[in-house]
Amino acid sequence: MIGVFDSGIGGLRLLDQLRQRWGQEDFIYLADQAHVPYGSLDRDTLLELLQQNLNWLEDQGAKTIVVACNTASATGIVRRYIGQAQVIEIISKTCELIPESARKILVLATPFTVQSHRYKQVLAQQRPQAEVKEVGLSCLAFMIEHLCPKQEILAYLQGELRAYRGQYDAAVLACTHFPFAREQFAEVLQIPLIDSESIALEAPKKAGQGTLRIVTTGSGEQLSRQLHQLMRWDTVCEHVQIEK
Structure with a gap:
């Protein structure tokens, strides 16, 4: 089992x-x-x-x-x-899914995951030349868990992530709740999205x-x-x- x-x-x-x-x-x-x-x-x-x-x-x-x-x-x-x-x-298995061509990587996670810097640590071993930026999204898992409307989630992500639009080679959705908002992430960031699925x-x-x-x-x-x-x-x- x-x-x-x-x-x-x-x-x-x-x-x-x-x-x-x-x-x-x-x-x-x-x-x-x-x-x-x-x-x-x-x-x-x-x-x-x-x-x-x-x-x-x-x-x-x-x-x-x-x-x-x-x-x-x-x-x-x-x-x-x-x-x-x-x-x-x-975490380590998700990092393995990031394309080798990605040199600027955006990691989107819960505040705890960001504070642990676990993704940075793993990526420093797997691809030491990559530039990694970690961003904590404190409200998103709660919003998804409580089935908030898509437009509310989109508005939240626009406020948090608009500055990163098109600035990175890939974004890691480093919380398993986040792929439920994949459509909204794609609209805001317009870069390839990686997750653990x-x-x-x-x-x-x-x-x-x-x-x-x-x-x-x-x-x-x-x-x-x-x-x-x-x-x-x-x-x-x-x-x-x-x-x-």
């Missing part, structure tokens, strides 16, 4: 891609919506939440867990996780039954509505209480 973890709905598009690739594998998706947005939390709080959430996924049978949340990945949870499951973070992962060693379970620490009814509006999935989502 493969577990996919995100603070909210952001990892759903990655989950969709993984299921299209490995339709016979069993998946469980956990959204920690009781604590979203992660980008405003401090490191110690994040690490505590991550440990208990990943432990829970492992207890459900997940042998591999993809941490689809960039903010969570920026904490270094892969190195710190205490458990048996293989934990995969997406097509990252390369190793194929599962053993096929499952093709089952899917979607759970949240928040409202199951709310996540079901979000799934229908954003993904057109009519899936009943469960609420779970994850204890420390």
Whole structure:
């Protein structure tokens, strides 16, 4: 079984891609919506939440867990996780998707991810000649999580990013929520956009039954509505209480 973890709905598009690739594998998706947005939390709080959430996924049978949340990945949870499951973070794998021709790279992320400078660190190793600019978008994940109208999101991005229009070779949407606003990013920036949805992962060693379970620490009814509006999935989502 493969577990996919995100603070909210952001990892759903990655989950969709993984299921299209490995339709016979069993998946469980956990959204920690009781604590979203992660980008405003401090490191110690994040690490505590991550440990208990990943432990829970492992207890459900997940042998591999993809941490689809960039903010969570920026904490270094892969190195710190205490458990048996293989934990995969997406920052380094997302950086691998940036074209070699890109010399000026714009990284758009949550404030926590920007403050960690994890993308700069990875890109300094992968392509030391590149110029990297990190920009924090403090409100966007919250707006997407709460299904704000597209015009409101466009107006927000215009205010935050107008100065970067056409000034970079590529922009990394360094939060899994952000691709839900890809159309608005494209209109404002007019440069190629990179995200984590097509990252390369190793194929599962053993096929499952093709089952899917979607759970949240928040409202199951709310996540079901979000799934229908954003993904057109009519899936009943469960609420779970994850204890420390």
